[in-house]
Amino acid sequence: LRTLRLIIEYNGKGLSGFQLQSQLPADKTVQGALEKALERMTQHPVRLRAASRTDAGVHARGQVVAFETDRDRIPCEGFARGVNDLLPEGIVVRAAEEAPPGWHPRRQARGKHYRYVLWVDPYPTAIDAHRVWWRSQPLDLEAMNQAGSLLLGTHDFEAFRSAGCSAHHAMRTLYRVEVVPGPRSEVHIEVLGNAFVRNMVRIIAGNLVEVGQGRRAPESLGVLLASRDRTQGGMTAPASGLCLEEVIYDDRLPPRPKNNADHGPG
């Protein structure tokens, strides 16, 4: 039995998130579409394991999945190309490789890099609308960075977790929260952490934007973190701006402690 690891890119627009939902057509979820394509390739049932359960509308350039197959003849590259021919528009396999038996993309992950993309401009964008959050007023990036730095390190992120999160606790470690100018009118919020509670990156982004607009003091993010109270915080930024850029397995990050469950799309 082989274990294969795939890197997946998808356009979250029009999709109902990563996770299979029995009441939806297979092609409306990434997992459903992928399992269907993999089952056609392998001619046997496939159940995927994934690094992250991204929500409806959230994008990924570096989602990682793994599964088992007894098809020994198909080389990885041919496998990836064949699956791409079977996938619906908006979902592609970007790489395929052999993995150790039973390898688990979430449990083995040392961390994840999410990027939240803002379009900061008096006017919206048409060509990139699906992957940004449009903010028409200028933002104070320095204040946002000051606020973001207060979240670095290991904390209880209870105040940055949405209802319905099934993780046992919200202790997580953030290695990077940085707000940097992107191309054209884009502003990128780069968030790198060992793991994330539900909607954590979108709640961070929502609060940082309020700081950038001057509606919230940078220091208030430290107060919010200490409060452990979601109701003290700002809005959850919309899914469209969020992208799972990369799942990190190598020694750029330290190994994760045991029993640190990871739930939800950040």
Next chain:
Amino acid sequence: LRTLRLIIEYNGKGLSGFQLQSQLPADKTVQGALEKALERMTQHPVRLRAASRTDAGVHARGQVVAFETDRDRIPCEGFARGVNDLLPEGIVVRAAEEAPPGWHPRRQARGKHYRYVLWVDPYPTAIDAHRVWWRSQPLDLEAMNQAGSLLLGTHDFEAFRSAGCSAHHAMRTLYRVEVVPGPRSEVHIEVLGNAFVRNMVRIIAGNLVEVGQGRRAPESLGVLLASRDRTQGGMTAPASGLCLEEVIYDDRLPPRPKNNADHGPG
């Protein structure tokens, strides 16, 4: 009577091109959607003049249009915002300003900057698929640049013009044809010219890609140009990779000679 000039961005995917087509719903063409939105704003009939008639599937970040209105009270910025609220997804006004009476966005243009975006990667992209042409084999950018340089200057571009082009002749001037690496796996073909015959940029892109793949010698583009024969050339690259980036009116470019009709989307 005021003349207003608008800069328009649109996602060509799902649109049937710029020009109004009486047999199609208004929202399937950029002109149709814009005229409908402007008519609702002004409460009078509107007929647009445009810098370029982009084809179905072609994008624009800097299309320029002009029209007349007798509504004196609406300031430009409020006008643009109001129109954006009325436009369908995929079309936005990026700027609005007063223009001299009767100003014509095509006749006054000194040139246009088109970008053709290739996605050069063994695997496709999902998030940006709508705005690239995927080529799975590596390309020789040096050979492409060598070939592109043979097109610079004033020539009869008959061999780079598609059937159905209504221009009287194909004499045009190219100021820049440059192939440069873009972000991630993108390669950009930057084309700057005084005006363009129909499908000119897409035919240039198709030929340059054949050069990059080694299927055509760089020097053959000079031969093709001299032949004035479209049937000697390579394929027309697909619409998805093409974007009208900017229409140039200022003295970055010399004024155009008179009677130089400009037809089609490049």
